[in-house]
Amino acid sequence: MSDSGAARPWAVIRQDGNGNRYRVGSYATRAEAERVAERFEGAGRRQLYLVERIGGAHNGN
Incomplete structure (x- = not known):
């Protein structure tokens, strides 16, 4: 099973x-x-x- 959010946790968002x-x-x-x-x-x-982290909270990285 693959979780692409874990492998690529940063998203580019167009608004x-x-x-x-x-x-x-x-x-x-x-x-x-x-x-x-x-x-x-x-x-x-x-x-x-915009650049956003995908998923929940992170530890400041």
């Missing part, structure tokens, strides 16, 4: 002007997710791209 949110990808590290979000923003897209 549009109406507040609708969509997950565009899941990544193994926060740094990787931030790089992807920056690429989307740098491509001139008007939506907001």
